[in-house]
Amino acid sequence: xxxxxxxxxxIAVAAVLPLLLSPTGYWIRVLTFTLLFAAxxxxxxxxxxxxxxxxxxxxxxxxxxxYTSTILLLKFGISPxxxxxxxxxxxxxxxxxxxxxxxxxQGHYFALATLAFGEVMRVIANVWAPLTGGPGGLSVPFxxxxxxxxxxxxxxxHAYIAxxxxxxxxGIFEVIRRGAMGYRLRAIRENQxxxxxxxxxxxxxxxxxxVISGVLMAMLGxxxxxxxxxxxxxxxxxxxAISIRVALIAILGGVGTAAGPILGALFIIxxxxxxxDLFSAGAAGLSQLIFGAILIAVILWKPRGFITLxxxxxxxxxxxETR
Amino acid sequence: MSFVQAIIDGLLVGGVYAVISIGLTLVYGVMGIVNFxxxxxxxxxxxxxWFAWAYLGLDPVLAxxxxxxxxxxxxxxVQGQLISRVLxxxxxxxxxxxxxxxxxxxxxxxxxxxxxxxxxxxxxxxxSLSLGALFVSVPYLIAFAMSLACGVALWWFMRxxxxxxxxxxTAQNPMAAQLMGIDTALMYKMAFALGVGLTAFGxxxxxxxVAVFPGVGGxxxxxxxxxxxxxxxxxxxxxxxxxxxxxxxxxxSSLVFPIQLQNLVLFIVFILVLAVRPQGxxxxxx
Numbered sequence: 001x002x003x004x005x006x007x008x009x010x011i012a013v014a015a016v017l018p019l020l021l022s023p024t025g026y027w028i029r030v031l032t033f034t035l036l037f038a039a040x041x042x043x044x045x046x047x048x049x050x051x052x053x054x055x056x057x058x059x060x061x062x063x064x065x066x067y068t069s070t071i072l073l074l075k076f077g078i079s080p081x082x083x084x085x086x087x088x089x090x091x092x093x094x095x096x097x098x099x100x101x102x103x104x105x106q107g108h109y110f111a112l113a114t115l116a117f118g119e120v121m122r123v124i125a126n127v128w129a130p131l132t133g134g135p136g137g138l139s140v141p142f143x144x145x146x147x148x149x150x151x152x153x154x155x156x157x158h159a160y161i162a163x164x165x166x167x168x169x170x171g172i173f174e175v176i177r178r179g180a181m182g183y184r185l186r187a188i189r190e191n192q193x194x195x196x197x198x199x200x201x202x203x204x205x206x207x208x209x210x211v212i213s214g215v216l217m218a219m220l221g222x223x224x225x226x227x228x229x230x231x232x233x234x235x236x237x238x239x240x241a242i243s244i245r246v247a248l249i250a251i252l253g254g255v256g257t258a259a260g261p262i263l264g265a266l267f268i269i270x271x272x273x274x275x276x277d278l279f280s281a282g283a284a285g286l287s288q289l290i291f292g293a294i295l296i297a298v299i300l301w302k303p304r305g306f307i308t309l310x311x312x313x314x315x316x317x318x319x320x321e322t323r
Numbered sequence: 324m325s326f327v328q329a330i331i332d333g334l335l336v337g338g339v340y341a342v343i344s345i346g347l348t349l350v351y352g353v354m355g356i357v358n359f360x361x362x363x364x365x366x367x368x369x370x371x372x373w374f375a376w377a378y379l380g381l382d383p384v385l386a387x388x389x390x391x392x393x394x395x396x397x398x399x400x401v402q403g404q405l406i407s408r409v410l411x412x413x414x415x416x417x418x419x420x421x422x423x424x425x426x427x428x429x430x431x432x433x434x435x436x437x438x439x440x441x442x443x444x445x446x447x448x449x450x451s452l453s454l455g456a457l458f459v460s461v462p463y464l465i466a467f468a469m470s471l472a473c474g475v476a477l478w479w480f481m482r483x484x485x486x487x488x489x490x491x492x493t494a495q496n497p498m499a500a501q502l503m504g505i506d507t508a509l510m511y512k513m514a515f516a517l518g519v520g521l522t523a524f525g526x527x528x529x530x531x532x533v534a535v536f537p538g539v540g541g542x543x544x545x546x547x548x549x550x551x552x553x554x555x556x557x558x559x560x561x562x563x564x565x566x567x568x569x570x571x572x573x574x575x576s577s578l579v580f581p582i583q584l585q586n587l588v589l590f591i592v593f594i595l596v597l598a599v600r601p602q603g604x605x606x607x608x609x
Contacts, residue, residue, distance in 0.1 A: 054415050056422075101598030107414035108357040108556075112548050113597045119545055120590045127583050244422055251419055285433030285537070292426030299420045300408055 011167065018159040028155045032227055034269040035162035036220065040242075041249035041261030042169045043216035048247055049256030050177060051209045052189040053103065057114030059242035060098070060121040061091040061214040065221020066236045070138050071131065080140075080150040084222040091218020092211045094121075099210040103203060115239060122237035137232025140225055150226055158227045165223055166262070169216055174258050176212070181205060252298050254307025263306045328457055329574040335463040337570020341563045342470040343525030343543065344550035345477065346518035352557035353494040353514035354410060359421040361522055362540035362547055363428035364394050368523025369535035370436065376443045376530075383443050384465055387473075387527035394523030395516045402515035407508065425540075432537035442534035462531040469528040473521065474563065481559070490514055494557075522547075545586070546573075549593040 014035075021028040044058050068090050069083030078086075102113040125132045132138065143151045152158060176182050184205045187195040196202055225231060235241065245268075253264030268291075275287035302308055347361045368390035375386035401424065409416045450461040481487035492500040493510040501507050526535075533539070550569050554561025569589065576588040 048415075052415075054418055056418075098594075101594070105597060108351075108418065109597060111414075111418050112357065112552065113594055116545055116548070116590045116593045116597075120587060120594070123583070123587045123590070127581075127587070240426070248419065248422075251415065255415065285430035289427055289430040289434060292423045292430060295423035295426065296405065296420060299416050299423060300405070303412060303416050 014163055015160075018156055018163075024154060028159055030270055030273050032155055032159045032162050034265050035159065035166050036223060036227070037246065037249055037269050038262045038265035039162065039166040039169045040217060040220050041246045041253070041265055042166065042173050042258070043213050043220060044246045045250045045255065045257075045261050046173060046176065046213040046216075047206075047210050048250060049260070050173075050182060050185045050189075051206050052185075052256075053206065053210070054107070054111045054247065055114040055213075056111045056239065056243050056247065057098070057116070057118035058213075058217050058246055059237045059239060060114075060118045061094055061217035062221040062224070062242050063121055063125060063233070063236035064091050064094055065218030066225040066231055067125065067132055067138070067221075068218070069222040070140050070225050070231075073143075074138070074141055079148060080222055080226055081148070084219050087222045088215040088219045091221070092215040094218075095211045095214025096207070099207050099214075103206045103210065115243070118237060118239055118243050122233050122239075125233035125237055132233065135232060135234070137230060137235075139230045140228075155227070158223075161223060162227075165220060169220075170258055170262070172212070172216070176209070177258065181208070185209065248295060252295075252305055254305030257305075257307050259310070260305055260307050263310075267306065325578060326575075329578050330571055331457060331459060332463065333571035333574030334567055335460070335467045335570070336574065337567040338467040338470045338474075339525050339529055339566075340546065340550050340569050341566025342473050342528075343522045344547045344554075344562045344566055345474065345559055346520070346522035346525075347547055348551045348554065348557055348559060348562040349521070350515055350518040351551070352559070353490060354406075354511055356406065356410070356417050357421070357556070358406075358515075358518070359418065359544075360425035360428060361519065362544040363425055363432075364398070364519040364522045364540075365526040365543055366432060366535065366537065366540045367394050367397065367428070368526030369530050369533070369539060370432065370441075371523065372527035372530050373441050373443060373535050377441075382445060383530035384469055384528050387469060387524045390523040390527040391520040395520035398516035398519035399512050401519075402512045406515060407511065410511070429537055429540060436537060438536060438538075440534040440536045443530055445531050448531050460532075466528040466531070470525060473524055477517075477521065477559075486510075486513060545590060545593065549589050549596075552593060552596050 047053050047055050065087035068087040069080045072078040072083040098117045126135050143149045145151050145153050184200045188202050249264035249268050250261045254260030279286040350358050371390040371393045372383040372386040375381040376383045409420050447461045451458045489505045490510050493507050497507050550565040554565030
């Protein structure tokens with residue numbers, strides 16, 4: 001009961017917060033991207049956390065999503081709302097194509113294969129200029145503001161859509177984690193051979209997780225395209241800015257937990273914005289340098305993420321209560 | 324004829340790929356860690372060599388031992404202070420520690436040296452030897468010869484010296500090695516430092532034909548992984564075969580495909596090898 005109450009309060013705060021920020025201002029943009037990246041990290045968390053397969057190529061699905069809906073809108077005038085589902089379908093297909101040959105691989109090998117897959121997609125998007133616009137990128141065409149057309153004058157609706165997306169992706173994550181699939185994934189994570197012996201089709205379970213993760217990531221790519229309005233292959237298929245960053249957010253927060261990606265995004269995205277604001281003029285690379293240093297520090301001292309701080313806090317309070 | 328020419332170029336360039344990738348495979352072979360930051364040591368090696376050329380007037384190729392030494396020292400500290408702490412951690416922690424290192428090194432270089440490209444001027448830069456209708460580029464040949472010398476030196480060191488044998492013993496069975504009185508922590512430091520040193524050495528010898536900038540590692544990272552995966556992660560002999568193979572694949576694909584697709588061919592070879600034969604084409608242990 002207490003949990004649900006806390007959750008309701010959290011969502012209420014998140015729902016009111018965008019109203020308090022200037023609708024055309026800078027911070028609403030930061031908030032929108034924070035929510036979006038939290039949702040992306042949550043989608044990564046399915047395969048990276050629950051299935052324990054470290055993907056370094058989620059930008060592939062993300063970029064596919066951004067390009068699919070934008071190309072459908074540009075060439076056929078199809079609303080991005082529908083384009084989002086086409087994006088999800090293609091993202092799921094791409095996840096299937098890459099997962100079938102690579103899911104047998106473990107640890108480092110899987111990370112390497114997915115990293116290369118993301119790069120393959122980046123090169124293709126750069127070269128296939130007639131479809132993607134090549135290195136010059138694509139602009140999302142301006143349509144008269146309407147909800148059905150997924151076009152708004154302000155960022156406020158985008159913030160709410162990102163919040164909705166985060167709630168939905170987190171919901172899917174929790175349902176899977178608590179359901180039979182979550183138990184199977186946990187069994188595989190603990191001991192793959194033992195899981196197979198007790199009758200779990202390990203390849204099938206991992207494949208399902210990979211596809212769901214790919215579908216969600218691609219749909220979030222569509223949301224990103226609508227907010228960013230302009231993107232190019234090197235942004236949406238970026239190994240550093242997308243693939244590694246979403247994994248990082250989940251890991252900083254606490255990998256494999258529903259709260260982890262949210263905590264991670266709430267920390268990383270505003271801190272990055274702040275650092276870019278403070279340093280960008282003077283010293284190129286300083287904010288990224290600090291970012292890398294934070295990553296190393298967290299891996300060494302809090303390898304299970306910020307969530308452990310929360311757990312420690314709660315344990316302290318729980319002890320207090322029993323006395 | 325252009326086919327034979329491409330194979331010659333590919334083999335010469337591939338020899339260098341072999342040396343820069345041996346470092347990666349050595350670290351994995353001894354410690355079971357894939358160093359995602361390995362290509363950044365190539366960048367460090369190139370910068371050391373560039374500064375040696377610009378301020379000391381050394382030929383970049385002769386500065387290669389200096390590049391090796393600087394990277395060796397950095398690698399020693401990195402292994403002792405950072406990597407050693409995640410040796411027994413889950414692979415996620417290992418992957419992201421080295422990814423963090425990659426980010427720090429690349430942006431540290433950006434901050435210190437700026438983003439401009441730096442290249443060297445040497446007397447032999449544009450020279451080539453002609454063998455009938457074929458040409459052998461002199462800077463490629465020199466880089467290849469230096470790489471060969473470096474590879475032979477490593478082989479000799481690993482075969483004959485006590486350190487080399489102790490390192491191989493540690494790779495085979497750390498526990499047994501420790502029981503035999505080998506300081507495995509020292510061997511890990513040695514392996515990591517040697518590995519990144521070799522990569523830096525390779526960086527120095529390619530400086531006459533590749534310009535250095537902080538992001539140069541990114542151009543080599545997938546290439547290095549392709550080399551080691553082709554040869555089997557952990558196998559030094561495999562890395563040599565893989566390096567030559569990647570050089571030739573790259574040169575041949577440039578005959579058929581436009582330059583933008585050159586990397587695509589490599590990526591696809593890489594994914595296929597991982598999917599079909601993750602233990603590598605040469606079939607190493609592990």
